[in-house]
Amino acid sequence: MKSITFNLRKVNQLLISMSFAVCMLVFLGIASIIGTILKQNEPYENYIIKFGQFWFGYFEKIGLYDVYHSVWFLIILLFLVISTTLCITKNTPTMLKDFLLFKDTLEEKSLKAFTHHLTLQNKRKINLSRIIQYLKHEKYKTKEKLKESGDILIVAKKGNYQRLGYILTHLGVVVICLGGLLDGNLVFKAQEMLGYKKIETLDIPASKVSEVSRLHINNASFRANMTLAEGASDNVAFVRMKDGYLVQELPFKVALTDFRILHYSTGMPKSFESDLVISDTDLSQDIKTTISVNHPFTYKGITIYQSDFQDGGTKLNIELISLLASKASQKIEGKIFEKVKLDKDQLTYEFNDFRKFNILHLKEGQKEKPRNVGPSVTYKIRNNSGQAREFISYQYAMPIDDRSFFVSGMRETPQEEFRYLKIPADNQGSIEGFMVFKSALQNKALIETISKDMANQSIDHDQEGVMKESFENSINKLMTLFAQGGFSNIAESIDKNIPASDKEKAIQTYLKIIDIASVELYKKQLKVSNIKFDQSSVMFIQDALNAYSDMFFYGSPYFFELTDYEQKEASGLQITKSPGQFWVYLGSLSLVLGIFSMIYLHERKLWLLIKSSGRVILAFSSNRKNLDFEREYKKVSGEISKIIQ
């Protein structure tokens, strides 16, 4: 029994010690740093990619993906609260006594033990009232005491609210932490550990989520999200947690009638606003309200914030323009968050996002202003075996380097940057020119024709037919190679067939032939369209050759053209109930007042013992002995000496 109380005292001593508190502060700091360096609450796949399956498991166990809600982090906080509380309970009685009482029992000996004291010998009768008056003038509170021995003790003090400051500050810290804990997910954590509640990890409709993953209407504190498309309404929200979510039931229904983004003249967003209708059986009439960033709405203790926005299922009309000779173009209709299966091609289009505005920086350098390049669609194309590539396509041609391009990006994994296919617009601003050019390249008969023409033009008639034929053949072969695989096909063939010493020359000749032949091809094929060949077409052909070549790495047999859309937006709302907020604010107020009084009020105590023998002992003290204290001591003791002597 004895040893237990002894140990308890030891534990108490440890907890109350400042070194322990500082240790906790340091741990808190280190844990916080980890949380800022490792991005928190990301989807679990990201962590698996980052750390590998092996480490992922360990890191998950120690809660690295949500440090601030892990058990050990909460324990550190708890220890800090305990330590501070003990510290308050230990110090408060002395602080209060100091605040309320005048210490009037001191004798000469103890006064002389002060670091700042002074003994004076008075010559005439002491003018007590002048001393008191002086001290009052210096804002001291005073008390006189006549001792039995006939000595008089004057006790004076000022700035003693500083002592209350200590209590306010540290109580503030405790109240803030407790308020924070009230808003944390401690209750859920306990329920989860005891097996009452479970995180839902499947992507199923809210109504299908089972009772163990639902939080009741009366849940005291939560921070949940709700995404509402325009025209939709709901009475549940989702609490994201680890690799899944919980469903939070709400005591009312929220409907979104309209979501707006207002823009500055520069194109930057100026305001995100949602028009909401709140209906509740307790209400005789629905509440209509508009929320925006920095302007939330509170009803029944639950606050609704504008937090983000996304697509709400925009309808898309798309033309899939075939890039390969073997396939035909086709028109499809899609909707964001839905899929379209192309049975013939065994491909599935999954539409992920639509953006009406894209503010892009098209030119390098800060001087150039970003500009709006119009709508874009992000989508995935999944093949038969389940593999998918991600694409982004812009509706309109973008101005790049004084020319115009239809741009589409592709990437194989979300970690990569998009690689862009840039198809030049023709001189009428349309994609048709490129399609004409492409079909010319894919037309074998046409290639043969122009090969013959070129051979005829460049080689004299009277020369032998053999040479002409071989030239014609090589043009034909070169263009066919290009048509089948672009520049990389040609490079491969050069690598294989031509000795290193002649490579440079061969490349130049080949490129020249391709250029000339392409112009011929394009001109020939243009006859069947209404595009006219002009000066800009030369540049166009260069770009078209590059685009044609890149096409083979694009990863889709179709170029995606958005012909029309009907936008539907969705607003992202954050819905919170936070009973701790009041306590956190109250604690903060206490903290600020406390720190103010601790730092700006200077506690001073003065004793003046007037012995009946005529000797006077002055002692001066403070709980902060710094330069100001020395200054004050000099001033006050000097004045009093003057009065006395």
Place this chain on the structure above:
Amino acid sequence: MLTKLFKSIKASFQAFNFIYLSLLLGSALYALKTFHIYMDIYEEIILLGSVGFFTWLGWNWNHFKKIIITVFVISFFAIQLYAGTLINNESVFLLKYLISSQSAVMWMNVFFVLALLLYWLGLLTRNNLLDDIASSFTSTAVIFGFIGLLVRWYESYLIGLDIGHIPISNLYEVFILFCLITSLLYLFYEERFSTKKLGAFVLIVINAAVGFILWYTFDRHADAVQPLVPALQSYWMKIHVPANFIGYGSFSLAAMVSSAYLLSSKKILTSYLPKLTILEDLIYKSIAIGFIFFTIATILGAIWAAEAWGGYWSWDPKETWALIVWLNYAAWLHYRIVKGLRGPILAWWALIGLVVTTFAFLGVNMFLSGLHSYGQL
């Protein structure tokens, strides 16, 4: 009793004070009358509150009063020169070369650089005259900086009524604010402790900020006025940001005085610098003042976050680092007060504190991503 009160009021109402107060109140009332349709009640309270704060500062510190009066008069003059058209800053000589926002900021930079050089010359040659000139250059730089900010505030409204906002919303602007607040704090202590020898150290950190402003202006062209993103459109910004920068400024001041302390305690420049006890006292005072303002700023940030993001604390990297900075100085204060620690350890600690603070201020924007996105490097 009444006569005594009257006398004391009369005594403090010297002509200068009167000009000062009427200037502050006059401008505030004018702003209220002309612009109240654009303000909400909180902004009106903040406006009047700042009159109170500036009056209090000016009452207690004469030099500040002079600075503010000069700033007001010149800024008002600059606004007259603009006459409501922005392009005047290209055509009116005085605006173009002296008091348009960007020119004023450049002059601020120039005077800060000169002040640093002169402070060092003054320190090493023990020449008090040079110190005095350096000190007045610092004041001049502060005046130019404030003019730069005030005129920028006005210019932003000339760009577009919906674009105009108080110029403390991006890195370029807050760096100017940092220079101003740190210098003001220093100038205050310079007078209070009657020593001009520390300018050589404090001006180093200010000039580092000047370097950043120059780089940001010439290399990044980030000095243009940008409209506010929705999250920043709040009256909270007007008090949260200045409070934060009084904190940052004080911590920087403490760190620079600490470096002087460390040198002096190693017998370097000892005879040139103030006594160690004075330096120590200054470090403590500076950290104490910084701590209280930083506490207020963090709390205001939390209240703002509750309104903008839906939670008073989201463990966003900026918030978290503010907490780390705060914990660091709380520990510093405890070791000094409760354990009675003194000497070089505390000075080193204050110096390292500046590294932590700088990371919270800049590093977070550079290396970590989060909800605070007012300035990306």
